[in-house]
Amino acid sequence: MKKKFIYVLAAFVGLYSCGDDFSETPAVGALSDDALANTTGVDLLLTGAYSVLDGQRNNSPGNQFGVSGDNWWTDVMSDDAHKGSNDADQEELFQMETNDIRTGNGYFRSKFAALYAGVNRANAALNVIQNIDTSTLLEADVTKLAQQEGEARFLRGHYYFELTKIYGNVSIISVENFQELAFNQPNTGPAWDQIESDFQFAVDNLPATRADQPDAGRPTAVVAKAFLGKALLYQQDFGPALTLLNEVINSGEFALAPEFLDNFTSAGENGPESVFAIQFAADDGFSFNGNIGSTLNFPGGGPFGSCCGFYQPTIDLANAFQVDADGLPFLGTTDIPVFKNDYNIQSDEAFDPDTTTPVDPRLDYTVGRRGIDYNGFGVHVGKEWIRAAPIADISGPYLPKKSVYQESEVGVSRGQGDWGQERSGINYNIMRYADVLLMAAEAAVETGDLATALNYVNQVRNRAANTSVVQAVDGSGPAANYVVGLYPSFPDAEFARQAVRYERRIELGMEGHRLFDLRRWGVTTTVLPQYYTNETRVIENFGPKVLPYQATFDLIPIPVDAIDLSQGVLTQNPGY
Template identity: 75%
Template sequence: MKKKFIYLMAILSVTFSCGDEFSDTPAIGALSDDALANPQGVDLLLTGAYGMLDGWRSNNKGNQFAVGGDNWWCDVISDDAHKGSTDGDQIELYQIETFDWQTANDYFRAKFTALYAGVNRANAVLSVINGIDRDALLPADAAAITGQEAEARFLRGHYYFELTKMYGNVSIVSVENYEALEFNQPNSGPAWEQIESDFQFAIENLPATRAEQPDPGRPTAFVARAYMGKAHLYQGDWANALTELNAVINSGEFALNAEYLDNFNAAGENGPESVFAIQYAADTGQSFNGNIGGTLNFPGGGPFGSCCGFYSPTIDLANAFQVDGDGLPLFDTYNDDDFKNDYGINSDEPFEPDTTTPVDPRLDYTVGRRGIDYNGFGEHVGKEWIRAGFNDISGPYLPKKNVYQAEELATNQGAGAWGQQHSGINYNIIRYADVLLMAAEAAVETGDLATALNYVNQVRERAANTSVVQAVDGGGPAANYQVGLYPSFPDANFAREAVRFERRVELGMEGHRLFDLRRWDVADQVISEYVTNETRTIDNFGPKMNAYQPQFDLMPIPLTSIDLSGGILTQNPGY
């Protein structure tokens, strides 16, 4: 009889084959399929499938910092973030940033195996469900099982979506493959058909609204429709993407938070803007429910003794928040001059931040810069909080969205080794502003510029009306914050540029930028220009970078996985 292994805190681990590549641990406790063949048992298995949203399991393969569901390290491949810290710390991530990609790099392997662990956990749920005779159940229990099947298929769709957007050509492991321990399946192409099938089942069988499904960590039908819209968007299926995303927008289930900051603090968790989020939690101990994958991404020093100075916003990203006299973005000229920064200046040397250049207020909720309050911890003092040296390819900035607020220090800080932090702040995989901007993008491509204008301006209007970061001396706003609304989109090219720029300033440092650049087919051009611009300030950045190559539009299939598959998995072109 097949066994399913239930672990402490109801976290599931299943023994896999494929060379034991994905997940192989000894059983601590085991329950038979018969014992699990009821709503309560299935829910235990579902907990394990949800548990892989953060990528963390007891027997991680590859680099543990790459598994996180926020995809922070993928921003390092884009123009949003540097690796941070010293060049020699996490050398495999340094190789990724500099485009010295090796197929055996453990960042690629860790993410790949974590996502397949999620697929297999979802399949474990579906395997048990398939063995249940629903006709023999009470009607309420049968309905509950169908809802749980929809949750499992939603989660499987999520994991396949992440695999496809990262690696492109992936294996489809069916429930039947799972039951037969046939994990070595060919990776002959993207998984879009499977993804759409899973999301469609979820749309048809999940509770429609939050009133019917009040648990914010579980999806509703409209959450599944947001995912379906995103899947269509990634395939360039603009009309169907717009249909699904408009349904989400018109449902009334979601809204923009009044305060932009509430997307990144405890006060706003699971609020109206959160479509689907990883439910992190932490305390003052070493919490394994916190964001363990992001533990490197805090000041390398600073006000709470953190480590390790990774995930540094780029000078390019900070420049993007500069606006014109009407508060509108500088599409083609934002990088002509760098926004004032303290690169190369020590903390004991004088520096005054720019308070006169007009900037979007989202700048100081995204980029931690010297002279400006850092998440309520007081004035960012500059180099003393930056671990990277001036000879490392990192800039003068700190990340802010992933770092809790000072008032949350006792409740959302999980302490790891060497001062590493396990943040308890949720990560929004999809939030409503993202839905609006995806819909705006689809609207542009279908010729509906009026709808695109409306959706972009809704996002900008919130930015214009949100509270702004205050000067540390109590003298009012910390900078000359301005946000204007677009009076019109005169043509499709202008509208397209406006939507794409808005995605960057609204969603910067949230793990989306690389995948936007790839699907717009502009990664080569944008990253080449970024390297040139960044090198004006960080003069050794360009010399350390390799050229972006076409194969980098997909990540390599990990060499270890190919070897352990006996050659059934094949490498992506160009590697």
């Protein structure tokens, strides 16, 4: 029953909703505020605010993939993923991958509108809550309303956080003006004050623990602390961030799942590692509650007989999983040797995967490579499973795995749509406990507490060392030489910093975090050009197609459509 409240109100939201798009006058609702002025009505409005976590909404215009709540397409702008297919297919993705950043890009425009739809729906709930006369209510209903206000503020804080980390300079839309033409407000800077205020209110008013919050998918006070800690981390306010993240860790509310793979299966949903997740479901027949935004992530060949063949792991990402004989990574090395792959080798030509080079076992739960089992669907046969591989484009030889369901869970996880769409019903963890540990480790490094950072990084590595590994399809044992070692010490802050950053990449790779990590660390202008050089060692035409990376790109441009519709109220980010 995990989906019982998240995505059931398409019809209702059509009856009562403000305009979902930024700079649009809202529609008049068929249900009045008076009819909704009770805890049941507020819960209906909250359902509408939750439902746009995945970006999909009633009559949503634009790019249905750009709105995706897992931010998969931002990985294409980093060193984790290629767009896949040929250069002309999904041209706007190709432009993003090659640094041809345009203010009219449909992915940027649709994501902007979807996030403001989330702000708007949270404000709709807050508007009703704040106009209820609580003097007429029972004490239990007053308490319930305070919790519901905490949920609305948490969701609004999340949407503002996403807007800020993607676009930087955003507008604050108040409860008072969200239904008026004054909806267009100047985008004068990041929304950090609003984000902190919303998350702090959630901390103070949400149910304390998961035991007090019966509905999976709704936040608790501890969850809100984790998000507030993340907001502080992004502002480099490391001391307070560490305090909050330590409180989350010490709360006992969360733990690393025994198996790394549990984070990407239906059976593992809402488990001990899930801090806050988008609740997806695979319906019978066409799925409206599946992960529509990530439809493009499925292989364009192989066992699915479906679209789409986009979002492929890079050579650089696969290389990063190589370790030394002790199972430790090659920190500080910018040109790690190329791990054996089948680029430009036909499926009917002989190829044996590397079974001797030591690698972290998370490699084969993240990167689909030839000769290795692909999520239970059998051995990945190579080029035949790569869409448009015969064309000399820049997709590379690998397939995504985390976003694709397991063969054993087809019955519960496979949702479908038009033209061969695959709409996975597996939850997406916006935040999981491993992320919390690594954020806390990062804050600990920056405050000089290397012992705490070492402890948290090694907890993540210890789970990787003890997780089940992918087996060879012939039953002969592990599919590769999997080795994970624990760090004996962090000798200095720079070593610790590199260790934390490395761990985030291989633990959270292909989960939509990488671009924003690189940006907040201030390393895009060094890491990304090095990636272009390294990738071109294998995909020779990749580097020549990529335009030079500019610091301007550390913020995505404000969509030109929104600026035009605002009649000059919104201003463009610098450099565009």
